[in-house]
Amino acid sequence: xxxxxxxxxxxxxxxxxxxxxxxxxTDRRLNTLxxxxxxxxxxxxxxxxxxxxTSAFHGDSVFAHIVRAPEDPILGVTVAYNKDPSPVKLNLxxxxxxxxxxxxxxxxxxxRAEQQLVNDVSRVKEYLPIVGLADFNKLSAKxxxxxxxxxxxxxxxxxxxxxxxxxxxxVGGEFLARHYHERTIYIPQPTWGNHTKVFTLSGLSVKTYxxxxxxxxxxxxxxxxxxxxxxxxxxxxxxxxxxxxPTGVDPTLEQWEQIRQLIRSKALLPxxxxxxxxxxxGSLDADAQPVRLFAADGxxxxxxxxxxxxxxxxxERVGALSIVCKTADVASRVESQLKLVIRPMYSNPPIHGxxxxxxxxxxxxxxxxxxxxxxxxxxxxxxxxxxLFDALRARGTPGDWSHIIKQIGMxxxxxxxxxxxxxxxxxxHIYMTSDGRISMAGLSSKTVPHLVxxxxxxxxxxx
Amino acid sequence: xxxxxxxxxSASPSPSAxxxxxxxxxxxxxxxxxxLSFTKEKINPFAxxxxxxxxxxxxxxxxxxxxxIAMAPPDPILGVSEAFKADTNALKLNLxxxxxxxxxxxxxxxDVVKKAENLMLERGENKEYLPIEGLAAFxxxxxxxxxxxxxPVIKEQKxxxxxxxxxxxxxxLAAALIERYFPGxKVLISSPTWGNHKNIFNDxxxxxxxxxxxxxxxxxxxFEGMIADIKAAPExxxxxxxxxxxxPTGIDPTPEQWEKIADVIQExxxIPxxxxxxxxxxxGSLDADAASVRSFxxxxMELFVAQSYSKNLGLYAERIGAMNVxxxxxxxxxxxxxQLKRLARPMYSNPPIHGxxxxxxxVGDPVLFNEWKAEMELMAGRIKNVxxxxxxxxxxxxxxxxDWSFILKQIGMxxxxxxxEAQSDKMTNKWHxxxxxxxxxxxxxxxxxxxxxxxxxxxxxxxxxx
Numbered sequence: 001x002x003x004x005x006x007x008x009x010x011x012x013x014x015x016x017x018x019x020x021x022x023x024x025x026t027d028r029r030l031n032t033l034x035x036x037x038x039x040x041x042x043x044x045x046x047x048x049x050x051x052x053x054t055s056a057f058h059g060d061s062v063f064a065h066i067v068r069a070p071e072d073p074i075l076g077v078t079v080a081y082n083k084d085p086s087p088v089k090l091n092l093x094x095x096x097x098x099x100x101x102x103x104x105x106x107x108x109x110x111x112r113a114e115q116q117l118v119n120d121v122s123r124v125k126e127y128l129p130i131v132g133l134a135d136f137n138k139l140s141a142k143x144x145x146x147x148x149x150x151x152x153x154x155x156x157x158x159x160x161x162x163x164x165x166x167x168x169x170x171v172g173g174e175f176l177a178r179h180y181h182e183r184t185i186y187i188p189q190p191t192w193g194n195h196t197k198v199f200t201l202s203g204l205s206v207k208t209y210x211x212x213x214x215x216x217x218x219x220x221x222x223x224x225x226x227x228x229x230x231x232x233x234x235x236x237x238x239x240x241x242x243x244x245x246p247t248g249v250d251p252t253l254e255q256w257e258q259i260r261q262l263i264r265s266k267a268l269l270p271x272x273x274x275x276x277x278x279x280x281x282g283s284l285d286a287d288a289q290p291v292r293l294f295a296a297d298g299x300x301x302x303x304x305x306x307x308x309x310x311x312x313x314x315x316e317r318v319g320a321l322s323i324v325c326k327t328a329d330v331a332s333r334v335e336s337q338l339k340l341v342i343r344p345m346y347s348n349p350p351i352h353g354x355x356x357x358x359x360x361x362x363x364x365x366x367x368x369x370x371x372x373x374x375x376x377x378x379x380x381x382x383x384x385x386x387x388l389f390d391a392l393r394a395r396g397t398p399g400d401w402s403h404i405i406k407q408i409g410m411x412x413x414x415x416x417x418x419x420x421x422x423x424x425x426x427x428x429h430i431y432m433t434s435d436g437r438i439s440m441a442g443l444s445s446k447t448v449p450h451l452v453x454x455x456x457x458x459x460x461x462x463x
Numbered sequence: 464x465x466x467x468x469x470x471x472x473s474a475s476p477s478p479s480a481x482x483x484x485x486x487x488x489x490x491x492x493x494x495x496x497x498x499l500s501f502t503k504e505k506i507n508p509f510a511x512x513x514x515x516x517x518x519x520x521x522x523x524x525x526x527x528x529x530x531x532i533a534m535a536p537p538d539p540i541l542g543v544s545e546a547f548k549a550d551t552n553a554l555k556l557n558l559x560x561x562x563x564x565x566x567x568x569x570x571x572x573x574d575v576v577k578k579a580e581n582l583m584l585e586r587g588e589n590k591e592y593l594p595i596e597g598l599a600a601f602x603x604x605x606x607x608x609x610x611x612x613x614x615p616v617i618k619e620q621k622x623x624x625x626x627x628x629x630x631x632x633x634x635x636l637a638a639a640l641i642e643r644y645f646p647g648x649k650v651l652i653s654s655p656t657w658g659n660h661k662n663i664f665n666d667x668x669x670x671x672x673x674x675x676x677x678x679x680x681x682x683x684x685x686f687e688g689m690i691a692d693i694k695a696a697p698e699x700x701x702x703x704x705x706x707x708x709x710x711p712t713g714i715d716p717t718p719e720q721w722e723k724i725a726d727v728i729q730e731x732x733x734i735p736x737x738x739x740x741x742x743x744x745x746x747g748s749l750d751a752d753a754a755s756v757r758s759f760x761x762x763x764m765e766l767f768v769a770q771s772y773s774k775n776l777g778l779y780a781e782r783i784g785a786m787n788v789x790x791x792x793x794x795x796x797x798x799x800x801x802q803l804k805r806l807a808r809p810m811y812s813n814p815p816i817h818g819x820x821x822x823x824x825x826v827g828d829p830v831l832f833n834e835w836k837a838e839m840e841l842m843a844g845r846i847k848n849v850x851x852x853x854x855x856x857x858x859x860x861x862x863x864x865x866d867w868s869f870i871l872k873q874i875g876m877x878x879x880x881x882x883x884e885a886q887s888d889k890m891t892n893k894w895h896x897x898x899x900x901x902x903x904x905x906x907x908x909x910x911x912x913x914x915x916x917x918x919x920x921x922x923x924x925x926x927x928x929x
Contacts, residue, residue, distance in 0.1 A: 005654075007661065009670035025585055061791040062699070062734060062765055066644050069801040075595060096591060111587070118577075119586050124561055124570040127779045130541060163628075163811035170810055174666075178629035179532050234528070269528060300528055314592045315816035326527035336535035343538055344662035345635055345810070346628035351780035352817035438494040 010382060074193050074433055081431040089429035089449050092438040095245070095316055095410045097377055100444045105377070107312050109370045113359040117352075130339040132161020132320075136354040139361040140320040144241075144274060144305055146191045146290055151295050155328035158335035160321050161349045164314075165275045165306030166198060168321035172271060172302045173202025174341045175323075175334075176236060185236040185271065186228065188212075190435060191232035192245045193275075194236065204236070212247045217403035217415055219249050225262060231276070233267050241272045241303075242287040243280035243409020244438035250280075250408055256290045260297065270294055270301040278310045280409045285370065292385035295324050307357055309410065310374055316353025379440075384443045387411075391448050397456045410441045420458040505508045539658050540899055542695035547897040553602055555895040556913055558682065560903040561710070561876045562779055563842055565911050571842070573777045573836045575771050579824040590816065595804040597626020598819040599787070604826040605770060605785045607755055609739065617758050620793040623800035625786050625807065630740045630771030631659060633786040637736065637767050638667035639806040640788075640799070641701060650701040650736065651693060653677075655901055657738070660703065672696070677712050682869040682881050685716050690727055698732050706768070707752040708875025711903035715745075715874055721755045725762060733761050736767040743775045745875045747843035749836065763792055772822055774876065774907075781818030814846035821830045846876065856918035876907045886924040 027241065071079050079095030097195050099105050117123060131137065137159040141152055162168040177183055187195050188211035199206050209231070210223030228237060239259075244250055251259060263270055272291050278284040294301050300323070307318040321338070321437045325331040342348070358365045389404045404412050416424070416436040424430040430451060432438045543559030545618055565571050568692065584681040595600065602624040606617055616622050627633030641648060650669055652660050653676035664671045674696075675688030693702055704724070709715055716724060728735055737756050743749040759766055771784040786803060790796040807813070825831045850870050867891060882890065882902040891897040898904045909917060 006672035007665060007670050009665075009668060061795045062732075063644075063788075063790050063795045063799050066795070066798045066802055068798045069805045070594060072804070075592070075808075075813070079594075082833060094592065104591050106587070110590070114584055118580055123572070125572055125778055125780045126570050126574070127541070127560065127773075129545075166808075166812040167810070179529060181528075194812065196807060201806075201809045219610065267528075308592075313590055315590045315813070317813070317815040323529075325529060330527040330529050330532070333532045333534045334529050337532055339538065340535050340662075341666075343541070344631070344659060344666040346632040346782060347659065348541075348780070349783070350628075350782040350815040350818065353815065388595070391566055 003028075017166070077433060079429050080425075082356060084429055084431070086429040088450055090431065090442065092422065092430060092432040093443045093452075095309065095439045095441060097312060097410075097441040098444070099311065100380065100446075102442075102444055102447070105312055107370065107373045109360050109366045109373060110356055113356045113366065116359055120207050123139060125351065128149075128161070128351055128354075130160075130342050130348050131335065132349045133351065133354040133409075135362065136161055136318075136358040137320060139358060140305055141322050143361060144277060144291055144303055145282065146285070146292055147323075149292070149295060149402050151324050155170030156325050156331050158323050158325065158331040158338065159265050160335065160338050161347060162304075162319050162321050162342075163317040163346070164308050164319040165304050166194060166319075167274060167349075168304035168306070168319045169195070169271075169273060170200045170202055170393065171341050171345070172304060172321050172323070173199045173204055173336060174345075175338055176269075176302075177203030178341070179334075179337060179344065180236070180269070182232065182234040182236060182269070184232065185238055186231055186268075187238045188240065188244070190223075190246060191238070191240070193433070195273075199238075207231075207235075209237070211244075212249060212413065214415065217249075217400075217413065218406065219251055219255070221255055222250070224251075225258070226389050228262055228268065229266070231268060232267065234269065236269045236271055237263060238271050238273060239290070241274035241277065241291050243276035243411075245409070246411050246433070246435055247413040248403075250406025251290075251414070253289060253293075256293055260293055264297060264299055265295075272300075272301060272303045272386055274303055275306040276309055277305070278374045278408050279378055279381075280370070282375040282382075284310075284374070298326075300324055300326060307353065310359060311360070311370070313353045313356065316356070317350060318357055357426070369422060381440045384440045384445075384448070385412070387445060387448050388440075388443065388451065391452045392455065395452055395456055398459055399451070410439055412438050412440055414438055414455070416455070416458060420462045423462045424454045424458050427457065430454045484896045505613070523539070524779075543897050543899060546891075549703065550895055550897070552895045554916065556897065556908070556917065558896060558898045558906075558908045558917075561774065561905045561907060563774060563777060563876070563907040566845065566912070568906060568908070568910050568913075570775055570793040573835065573838050575825045575831045575838060576777060576821055578831060578834075579821045582824060583820055588820070593626070593813045593819070595626075595807050595813050595817055596624075596800060597814045598816060598823060601626055601783075601819040601916050603727070604823055606787055607769060608718075608749065608788075608826055609742065609770060609787060610760060611750070611753075613756070613836065614760065621790050621796050622832060623788040623790065623796040623803065625800060625803045626819055627769070627784050627786045627807075628811070628814060629773050629782045629784040630738060630769050631663065631784075632782065632814075633769040633771070633784045634663050634738065634772040635667060636786050636803055636806055636810075637788075638664055638669050638767060639810075640803060641665050642669050643806070644802070645699075648699055648701060649696065650703055651696050651733075652703045653689075653705070653709070655711055656703070656705075656889075660738075669906050674702075676709075677714065677879065679881060682714075682879070683872070684716060684720070686716070686720055686723075690723065693724070693727050694731060695734065696731065696733070699734070700731070701734045701736045701767070702728055703736045704755070705899060706737045706742065706756050707754075708741040708745035708877070710740065710875070711877050711901055712879040713873030713877050714879070716755075718754065718758075721758060725759050725764070728759075729762065734765060735766065736769075738769050740769075741774055741875050742770070743836070743839045744843055747840040749839075760789055763791070772818065776822060776825065776835070778821060779816050781821065782815060783818030783822055784886070846906050847913060849906050849914065850878070852911050852914040853906070853909065853918060857921065858915045860915075860918050861922045865925075876905055878904050878906055880904055880921060882921070882924055886928045889924040890920050894923070896920050 081091040141157050141159040162171050183204050185199050185206050186209045189208040196206050209227035210220045213220035277287045303322040305320045308314045342450045362371050385405050392401045416435045418434045421434050547557040606622050606624045610617050618885045627636050650671045651674045654673040674692035675685045678685035742752045745752045766788040773779040788799045825835050854870045880902045884900045887900050
């Protein structure tokens with residue numbers, strides 16, 4: 001008979017205080033209650049603990065101790081928006097592009113690529129390799145690093161298809177937590193709300209570096225250099241490749257060069273989050289410059305790419321994680337270890353979105369048309385910025401609103417505080433995240449006046 | 464998996480790597496006037512062993528931060544297909560991964576799937592983010608398919624259903640929930656089980672131990688051992704059960720045995736955790752294949768059920784499945800669902816739409832649903848025919864009197880041949896038959912035409928290798 005085995009964890013004490021050698025349901029429940037009562041950094045809000053430790057467990061639910069989680073702060077905005085019956089409601093929460101008519105957009109090139117897929121009778125739905133669709137991976141690396149990138153030509157880049165930006169960050173984080181000697185990642189203050197949770201659950205510890213300066217509503221460059229300068233050698237640094245989320249504040253190229261020098265001098269490991277390539281300025285190459293700056297110096301870095309916004313493939317969950325390594329041999333070993341992270345998470349990635357991307361990137365006409373559609377989206381957002389700025393100035397709303405046109409990308413960090421935001425939601429049915437971030441993509445010429453009314457009221461009546 | 468444990472422990476880099484991080488770059492990066500490009504002049508003395516006249520400090524850090532990383536071995540199951548592709552022999556046969564093949568050994572996209580995709584394209588639906596819990600229409604039909612639309616647990620809203628990334632992703636979500644809310648609780652898994660189960664629980668940091676399942680002497684179920692081991696486990700353990708068509712053995716408990724298993728699980732306050740990857744594919748009947756899950760739910764037990772549409776709808780690459788948690792109240796189900804969402808968000812934010820829409824369209828439309836049932840019966844039927852032919856060939860060719868009837872008794876896509884690792888290797892090395900080292904063959908990859916060849920290979924490997 002085959003010998004029975006147990007996992008290494010089966011006999012080790014729980015990593016959580018206090019360890020229990022027995023695992024009766026009551027003990028477990030008490031243990032969980034203790035955990036809830038202690039401060040936990042990553043599990044944000046625990047409303048109330050519904051189970052009483054003295055409740056009988058025979059016939060009771062084993063889930064009695066599980067409390068209801070609050071809605072995700074970002075995605076929860078849309079949930080709340082959907083519930084609101086007001087005809088003037090405006091969803092400026094999640095960063096999904098809307099047309100001038102306020103409708104979601106599926107790009108023409110995407111529809112055509114999908115038609116091709118459906119018409120192709122030879123297509124099958126067999127499992128992709130763990131690392132995903134090979135063509136998609138190669139094309140994605142070229143898109144971000146440039147087709148003539150030496151790192152690619154020297155086979156020093158491993159690229160694996162992942163579930164959009166989130167999935168790429170998570171796989172990268174898990175990989176680093178297992179294989180990299182420094183387990184701290186520095187993220188900018190503020191950053192996308194999901195970053196902390198992704199990296200914490202990956203097994204990394206999260207610290208912040210100064211980034212946004214509320215006084216100027218711009219970049220706190222000195223603070224950034226100071227904080228990265230005092231990070232331990234080798235620490236991981238998360239960088240938004242372009243169109244910083246939520247602030248829209250990006251370093252200039254000169255500042256990027258200084259950041260690069262500092263990072264290389266301290267052997268910090270850069271981890272780029274690239275969710276808006278082409279969407280920020282309208283140019284794919286321009287938006288990739290910071291990443292390419294780093295890749296060009298021969299050093300190593302990680303890059304998480306998302307096609308959610310720039311190809312409008314949000315729900316298809318298409319993205320890629322690239323790791324630029326010193327040598328081809330290292331890249332190949334790294335890839336093999338990435339597979340060990342992916343297989344127990346979801347085995348292999350979904351085929352549909354990646355196939356669409358591959359068709360578009362591969363075909364010269366489709367690619368060119370894509371760049372045109374992409375620029376149109378970026379231009380509409382830039383024009384919304386201008387309209388909002390002009391309207392606030394015309395209205396005489398107190399404050400300097402020039403940051404609206406200085407910031408870049410889908411989001412504007414308005415500078416409104418949580419009370420003002422709550423006021424705007426309650427009185428004007430404006431849905432946005434409580435950090436004052438608005439998604440310009442959700443705005444149209446028709447809805448700018450209503451937003452201006454709301455901002456004006458909030459700024460003059462709520463402090 | 465030994466390999467995944469290796470990777471978890473190889474955390475420290477090689478000495479050369481740690482040296483390099485101290486020997487930091489001291490500025491002096493020469494940028495050309497274009498500002499952004501480097502030529503290939505930079506030198507990495509560690510890269511290829513050549514000696515260099517000058518070691519330039521102009522280059523960035525010389526050694527890789529990842530130098531200490533070992534090459535991981537290929538996945539034992541998915542790696543089989545990779546090896547098969549590399550083989551140029553004309554007689555080669557891929558009985559590795561469980562993906563359905565036609566008699567012509569071609570992959571198969573179901574007609575209902577093609578119809579659904581055409582419909583979806585015609586409708587021109589958008590590609591907005593799904594909610595974290597997935598497509599509502601999908602979640603509704605998938606729970607109904609599993610439990611039956613009239614099931615009280617559905618009507619009373621006691622099931623928390625969250626769309627997941629096929630079976631693997633759904634299992635991983637549940638494992639994450641167990642780690643967080645049932646700390647210290649063990650998952651009991653069958654010996655043997657699908658190779659990836661252990662990886663999932665290891666990566667989720669959930670302890671596991673095995674219960675006896677396969678008896679090589681009878682090539683059947685070690686029922687006494689199974690019951691004893693489930694009884695011996697600490698109260699409140701999770702018991703991972705294959706709803707139907709056990710992978711890799713193909714050996715399922717009888718309905719009477721399922722009742723006894725439920726009895727002992729209730730006795731010990733264990734929590735059943737079903738992995739249902741073959742509903743409809745095992746016997747050909749969706750309802751029959753869900754009987755074990757439904758009988759447990761009928762007892763009022765709380766349970767976890769992971770579902771996959773990879774095989775029964777042929778949606779392998781679309782990654783579509785679900786995690787269902789049956790609770791004793793609608794309130795508990797709502798709370799559990801909210802916490803599953805909280806675990807999904809930092810993993811992938813929200814699940815992919817395409818596969819979910821296909822399932823919702825097929826299962827939700829009576830015409831397509833009936834067509835699907837017919838196609839599924841064909842697939843299950845082909846596998847039954849292949850089992851019969853293989854059995855007949857083995858009996859005809861093998862003069863040793865060995866009992867090959869287990870091939871007919873086992874159910875589903877796989878057969879546990881009883882071949883050991885050395886014998887399985889011979890199957891591959893001599894006969895170019897690709898299978899997993901535990902002796903598992905995927906009958907879905909076998910055609911009637913190849914049964915005799917396979918019988919020869921099995922007989923040879925079984926009798927001439929120890």
